[in-house]
Every structure is written in C-alpha cells, then in structure tokens.
Amino acid sequence: MxxxxxxxxxxxxxxxxxxxxxxxxxxxxxxxxxxxxxxxxxxxxxxxxxxxxxxxxxxxxxxxxxxxxxxxxxxxxxxxxxxxxxxNKPSGLLRVTAPVSLTLLTLSPAIPGFLARYPELSLDLALDDRRVDIVKEGYDVAIRGSDSLEESSLVARKLFTLDHVVCGSPDYIGRRGAPERPDDLRRHDCVQFTLSGHADEWAFRRGGEAVRVPIDGRYKVTSSIAVRDALLAGFGLSLVPRRYVADDIARGTLATVLDGWSAVETSVYAVYPSKRYLVPKVRAFVDFIVEIFARV
Missing domain, CATH: 1.10.10.10 (Winged helix-like DNA-binding domain superfamily/Winged helix DNA-binding domain)
Structure with a gap:
C-alpha cells in the first residue's frame, strides 16, 4: 500500500x-x-x-x-x-463560478484583459445564479452575493456591497399608483427573484422605523435578468440591485418608488477553499476581481 x-x-x-x-x-x-x-x-x-x-x-x-x-x-x-x-506564474486551468447578471454587467468585459495579462492561464467561467458547492463541484473560486454568509471552512473576501431599490415601469406605476409605504406593496404585483436570501420578505428602514413585508407574487423566477424583463414589460414591481437597473432608470424606462426608505443590502464576496498559501492562479484572479469591483 x-x-x-x-x-x-x-x-x-x-x-x-x-x-x-x-x-x-x-x-x-x-x-x-x-x-x-x-x-x-x-x-x-x-x-x-x-x-x-x-x-x-x-x-x-x-x-x-x-x-x-x-x-x-x-x-x-x-x-x-x-x-x-x-x-510559479499563474498557469493551468482556473474554474470559477459567478452569478449571471453581476458578471455580465460588471466583470465579463474585463476578462479578456485578465487573460492577456496571464498567457499561460486558461479560464472556465460558469455563470450560475444558484449556490454552488465549490469543493464538491471542483471550482477554484466563487463570486457570491449574500445577505448573511453562512459559516463554512471557505475563505470569503468581501468585494463590495449592492444596494437595492424597488422599481417598475412608468406605465405600471401610472396604472396602479406608487406605494407610499412598504406595506402598500401587498396591493401590488411583485416579481420575486427566488434565489436571493430575501425573496419572500422585503425589509425596509426609515429613520428608526423598520418594516418587513411578506411577499407572495404571481411571478417567481430564478433569473434576475428575467425579473428586469418583467419590470420593463410593465408587469409589476420588484426589489432589485440598483446596479442591475441603473441604465434603465437613467433612460426613464424604469422608475424607483419608496425612495425615502432604505432597503436590503447584499454583500458580494470572493469565496475559495481555505488555504494558507494560495496557488498563483487563484491569487491572481482574486486580486483581479478586487481591482475590478473597486470601481463599482
């Protein structure tokens, strides 16, 4: 043996x-x-x-x-x-899993530059909004958003925070009216991103007041891109990261409501197996995404 x-x-x-x-x-x-x-x-x-x-x-x-x-x-x-x-220089195959919308909006345009910087490195980037078991599925790094990161043996390096807004199309708001308080959301069609940690309850604060609103919408979906599509189509309201809809708000195709209230914030982390000495390819990628997300 x-x-x-x-x-x-x-x-x-x-x-x-x-x-x-x-x-x-x-x-x-x-x-x-x-x-x-x-x-x-x-x-x-x-x-x-x-x-x-x-x-x-x-x-x-x-x-x-x-x-x-x-x-x-x-x-x-x-x-x-x-x-x-x-x-050693960063080399070999690097396997990364990351959420779809965040990657497409923020990270993917910079990937070619990262690979040009390290010509001996190959990247397998899987875009997936589900919570991936990176050890079991063999990933080196995960980019993960979480309202409260669970305890684990993984290392989690915080990258930045996504603030959220409630928004919908001007057409929908014109037909149904804008909610004045969070509790008014009970009378609206709400689109739920079911993979978030706050899919079934949206929390708001204003001054010393805190309100939690149970949400049970007619449309529940596992893609934040699909949530945005529903909003643009005038289906209802949703609680979404501001970064995902910033261009739509600027163009006037979406409008925010409940602006006097602050909503949930989601921290975004780089997550990787706990090691005292990171292999060069993992260290290079983590440093790269820290650099990119510092601009967000």
Whole structure:
C-alpha cells in the first residue's frame, strides 16, 4: 500500500460522497479506490466507512480519522505551495463560478484583459445564479452575493456591497399608483427573484422605523435578468440591485418608488477553499476581481 495515495483516496471519497466520484476525480478505477480504502482500514485496524450499493457514510472512527487526515494533507499541500507560489506564474486551468447578471454587467468585459495579462492561464467561467458547492463541484473560486454568509471552512473576501431599490415601469406605476409605504406593496404585483436570501420578505428602514413585508407574487423566477424583463414589460414591481437597473432608470424606462426608505443590502464576496498559501492562479484572479469591483 502506498500510504500517501491511500490517504488521498480516503479523503476524496469522503468529500465527494462516493467511490465513483472519487475514482473519476483521481483518474482511478472504482476497484482501485475500494482497494486503497480497504488496505487503509486494515492498516489502522478499524472500519472507516459504512458503504452499501446506494450510499456511504463515515463511522465514528472514520470521522475522527478524516479530520486528522485532512489536516495532514492540507499541511503538506501548503508546504509545497509556499515554495511554488514564490516561483510559479499563474498557469493551468482556473474554474470559477459567478452569478449571471453581476458578471455580465460588471466583470465579463474585463476578462479578456485578465487573460492577456496571464498567457499561460486558461479560464472556465460558469455563470450560475444558484449556490454552488465549490469543493464538491471542483471550482477554484466563487463570486457570491449574500445577505448573511453562512459559516463554512471557505475563505470569503468581501468585494463590495449592492444596494437595492424597488422599481417598475412608468406605465405600471401610472396604472396602479406608487406605494407610499412598504406595506402598500401587498396591493401590488411583485416579481420575486427566488434565489436571493430575501425573496419572500422585503425589509425596509426609515429613520428608526423598520418594516418587513411578506411577499407572495404571481411571478417567481430564478433569473434576475428575467425579473428586469418583467419590470420593463410593465408587469409589476420588484426589489432589485440598483446596479442591475441603473441604465434603465437613467433612460426613464424604469422608475424607483419608496425612495425615502432604505432597503436590503447584499454583500458580494470572493469565496475559495481555505488555504494558507494560495496557488498563483487563484491569487491572481482574486486580486483581479478586487481591482475590478473597486470601481463599482
């Protein structure tokens, strides 16, 4: 048994949740994954994993062992990276996931310049508004907006804050009237971006007054671009990041309401796995998006 290989196989199987996924990630056969873990269990004289044809789970001993193995392998990777980061230029494949509207409006025009700066680097940029598990799905970096970032082992570097406005088309507001208070939204058609952390309740403040309004609109959608389309078509009102509709407001095709009230703010983060020494490609990209979003 190659002890180091067996430890890596065990860790990968645990983190990906199956022997098949571990085999694919490590470019091994499922039989080789099973053999390595079996030999590791014989070496430590304890059963580490409960496994059936349908699912796999850690035993109590396996859970304790996994925490130690993960820490040891991270330390080894960090030691290697601490020297490599001093010598290597950003290179290889960088996999990034980011929300659709924010990327198209702010980041994507600058991507060609970033790649020109690092000719040995390739970028696989997946635009997706859902909350991606970057460890399980193999991404190096995620750009993520959140009203309150959940606890995790990931590093989250704050980039900037998106303020929100309630807006709709002048035609809709002319037909239905402008709400004077947040509670008036109950009488309006409201479009909900269902992937946001505040889809079902919109919060407002004015001075010392705080109001929360439950929202249950006829149109719920997982794309903020689709929300904007509905507003432009005169369907209703929505709570949207100001950045996404700034040009429409300037042109007069959308208008804001409840201007005396401040709404929710969403912080935008660069999220990446916790490492003491970032690989050059991740460090270069994080520095790049910090630079870009500093202009927002």
């Amino acid at each position: 190659d002890h180091m290989v067996a430890l890596k196989v065990f860790r990968t199987a645990v983190e990906l949740g199956s022997f098949a996924h571990a085999a694919k990630a490590l470019q091994l056969s499922p039989a080789a994954v099973s053999k390595n873990i079996g030999e590791l269990e014989r070496h430590v004289q304890a059963r580490l994993l409960n496994r059936t044809t349908r699912r796999m789970s850690l035993t109590e001993a396996g859970s304790i062992y996994y925490q130690q193995v993960r820490r040891i392998l991270d330390d080894i990777e960090d030691a290697d990276r601490s020297l490599g980061a001093l010598q």
